[in-house]
Amino acid sequence: MIKQEDKFNLNSIGLQNFSLNNHQNLNDWINQKYLSLNYIKKLQIKFKLAQPYSFLELPNFFKKEKIKLIEQAILTINFEKKETDLFSFYQTIDLVSVKDNVLRTFHQFISSNEFVSYLHLLSGLKLKPKVIDMSGTKYLAKNYLLPHDDKLEGRALAYFLYLSNLNIKDGGKLDLYGKNKDRKIAVINSIIPRKNTFAFFQVSNNSFHQVEEVVSNKERLAISGWFHHA
Amino acid sequence: MLKQNFLDNSEINKYYFNKSYLNKAYLNKDNLLNIEHQLKISKSIILFSILGDHLLKLFQKEIAQLEYTPEFKLSFYSRKKARTNLFIKTICKSILKNYFKKEIKTINIYKFGWKDYTLLNDKIKSPKCLEAIFVFSKENWHENDGGNIVYVDVTGMETVIPITNNSLILKEKENGEKRYLKYVNSWAKHKNIVLIECI
Numbered sequence: 001m002i003k004q005e006d007k008f009n010l011n012s013i014g015l016q017n018f019s020l021n022n023h024q025n026l027n028d029w030i031n032q033k034y035l036s037l038n039y040i041k042k043l044q045i046k047f048k049l050a051q052p053y054s055f056l057e058l059p060n061f062f063k064k065e066k067i068k069l070i071e072q073a074i075l076t077i078n079f080e081k082k083e084t085d086l087f088s089f090y091q092t093i094d095l096v097s098v099k100d101n102v103l104r105t106f107h108q109f110i111s112s113n114e115f116v117s118y119l120h121l122l123s124g125l126k127l128k129p130k131v132i133d134m135s136g137t138k139y140l141a142k143n144y145l146l147p148h149d150d151k152l153e154g155r156a157l158a159y160f161l162y163l164s165n166l167n168i169k170d171g172g173k174l175d176l177y178g179k180n181k182d183r184k185i186a187v188i189n190s191i192i193p194r195k196n197t198f199a200f201f202q203v204s205n206n207s208f209h210q211v212e213e214v215v216s217n218k219e220r221l222a223i224s225g226w227f228h229h230a
Numbered sequence: 231m232l233k234q235n236f237l238d239n240s241e242i243n244k245y246y247f248n249k250s251y252l253n254k255a256y257l258n259k260d261n262l263l264n265i266e267h268q269l270k271i272s273k274s275i276i277l278f279s280i281l282g283d284h285l286l287k288l289f290q291k292e293i294a295q296l297e298y299t300p301e302f303k304l305s306f307y308s309r310k311k312a313r314t315n316l317f318i319k320t321i322c323k324s325i326l327k328n329y330f331k332k333e334i335k336t337i338n339i340y341k342f343g344w345k346d347y348t349l350l351n352d353k354i355k356s357p358k359c360l361e362a363i364f365v366f367s368k369e370n371w372h373e374n375d376g377g378n379i380v381y382v383d384v385t386g387m388e389t390v391i392p393i394t395n396n397s398l399i400l401k402e403k404e405n406g407e408k409r410y411l412k413y414v415n416s417w418a419k420h421k422n423i424v425l426i427e428c429i
Binding site for chain 2 (some may be wrong): 085086088142144146147148149171177185208213215
C-alpha cells in the first residue's frame with residue numbers, strides 16, 4: 001500500500017511536459033518500454049519506495065546494438081589494478097578522456113541534458129548535466145569492494161551499466177545495506193549483474209553498499225560513475 | 231597437565247620461563263639486543279616461530295576453545311572477537327615484559343576468516359606506541375588468501391606484513407599511523423587467522 005505522502009508529485013518534476021517527440025536521443029539509445037509515461041510513473045514510485053534506500057534496477061535498458069558496441073569498445077581500453085584497504089579491482093581512466101568514438105558518444109549521451117532530465121524524472125533529483133564521472137570497472141576472481149557509502153561532496157546519484165552476466169554463485173553482486181527487522185545492519189537488497197542492466201541509487205549518508213567478492217572465473221565488467229547535484 | 235585455574239601468574243611464569251618455552255633463539259641476549267636494534271631502525275620486526283612446540287600446542291588449544299562472537303561495523307570491520315583468558319593473558323604479558331620491555335594495557339583476541347577484514351578509518355585514534363601482535367593460523371596460510379596486516383603512516387607509506395603462524399609482530403607506531411587487515415578472500419576457504427593484539 002503506497003501512502004499518500006510517499007506518492008510523487010509528478011507535476012512538480014515536470015512529467016506533464018515530458019514528450020517523447022522532443023527526445024530523439026532517448027529514443028535512439030533507450031528501449032521503448034522505459035520511455036512510456038505510464039512505466040515512468042511506476043518507476044518513480046519504485047525508486048521512492050525502494051529499500052533500504054532509493055534505487056532502481058532497469059534490465060535490458062539500452063538498445064541491443066548500442067550495448068554491443070559499448071562492450072566491444074570498453075574492452076579496447078586499458079584497465080589498471082586498483083588496490084586499497086577498501087577494494088581490489090581493475091579500472092579505466094575517466095572515459096571523458098578516451099579517444100574511442102563509441103565511448104565518447106556514450107559519455108556525451110549519458111551526460112546530455114536529455115538523459116539527465118530523464119533521470120530527474122525517475123528520481124526527482126536535480127542533476128547537473130555535462131559534468132559526470134564515468135569509468136570502466138573490471139572485477140576478476142577474488143576482486144571486491146567493501147561496504148562504503150560513496151558520500152562525497154556533490155555526488156547525487158551513483159550509476160552502473162553492467163556489461164557481463166553473472167549468476168548468484170559467481171559472486172560480484174551489488175549488496176545494499178540497511179537495517180533489518182531486528183534493527184541490525186544487514187544486506188537488505190542486491191543487484192546481480194546482468195548485461196545491459198542500468199542501475200542507480202541515491203547517494204546519502206545511508207547509502208552503504210558493497211560489491212561482493214567474485215568467486216568464479218567470470219569477469220564482472222561494468223561502466224559506472226556518479227551524477228552530481230545541480 | 232597444567233590447569234590454569236590452579237596457577238597464579240607467578241607460577242605460570244616460573245613454569246614456562248624456567249623451561250625455556252620460548253624459541254631458544256629469542257632467549258639469547260645478543261639476539262634480543264639485535265632485535266631491539268632492528269626495531270629501532272626499521273620500526274617493525276617479525277619474530278618467526280616465537281613459541282616453542284609445547285607452548286604453541288597449548289596456545290593453539292586455548293585459542294580453539296575460546297568463544298568467538300561475530301562483530302560487524304560498517305566502515306570499520308568484519309571479524310570475530312573473543313574474551314581473553316588468564317593463560318593467554320599471562321603468557322603474552324610475560325613474554326612482552328621480560329623480553330621486549332613492553333607493558334601491556336589491553337589484550338584483544340580476533341579471529342578472521344573468509345569475508346573478514348578491517349578498514350582504515352579516521353575515527354580510530356592511533357597514538358604513538360609499541361604494538362605487539364601474536365599471529366596464529368593452524369592451517370598453512372598463503373599470501374593469496376588475503377589477510378595481510380598493513381600499516382599505513384601519515385604520508386600513505388605502507389608496511390605490509392604477511393601472515394605467518396606462531397609469529398610475533400613488533401611495530402613502533404608513529405602518531406597517526408594506522409593498521410588494517412586485508413580482506414580474507416574465498417581462497418582461504420575454511421582457514422582462519424587469530425591475532426592477539428597487545429597494546
